[in-house]
Amino acid sequence: MSDATLPADRQALVAARFDKNLRRELRALIDEDLIDEHRRQPLGRHSDALERVLNYFRRPPRYGLYARVPCREYLVIRLPVRPGAEPEPVDDVVYTDENEAMHAVFTMHLADLMRADED
Numbered sequence: 251m252s253d254a255t256l257p258a259d260r261q262a263l264v265a266a267r268f269d270k271n272l273r274r275e276l277r278a279l280i281d282e283d284l285i286d287e288h289r290r291q292p293l294g295r296h297s298d299a300l301e302r303v304l305n306y307f308r309r310p311p312r313y314g315l316y317a318r319v320p321c322r323e324y325l326v327i328r329l330p331v332r333p334g335a336e337p338e339p340v341d342d343v344v345y346t347d348e349n350e351a352m353h354a355v356f357t358m359h360l361a362d363l364m365r366a367d368e369d
Contacts, residue, residue, distance in 0.1 A: 276303055277364060285360070292352035307359040313340060315351050324351035326358065 279299040287300050296304065316327045316337045324345040327337040340358065345351035 272306065273363060276306055279303060280360065280364065285357075288356050289353050292349050292356065303360075303363075304356075306363070307356070311359075312362065313355045313358045315348075315355060318344070321348075322346060324348060326351065326354050 279302065284300050287297060311329050314327055314329045316325045317323065318325055326340045328340060331337050345354065
């Protein structure tokens with residue numbers, strides 16, 4: 251490939267290729283056991299496979315939790331939230347259990363990961 255046919259920002263090209271390959275590797279780790287492991291214990295020590303998936307979801311996250319009533323009611327919101335703006339809920343579901351709410355965030359990230367790459 252000549253210099254004329256390469257994109258101007260080669261670093262962006264490399265990052266996109268890396269992300270695509272990483273997503274493919276992570277999708278291969280997803281199974282019912284991994285999902286059940288997260289459902290049972292969203293926080294704490296996890297298997298290597300789940301830890302890898304969770305680390306990917308942390309950069310940059312698309313979803314988060316908002317405690318509408320501290321320690322009692324949780325909403326899944328879209329991230330980032332603009333300074334001074336109200337958080338934008340993803341849906342109308344109100345969770346009363348924090349672990350259940352964290353698992354809902356996890357499943358939303360999973361759905362995004364499992365979508366096929368566009369190219």
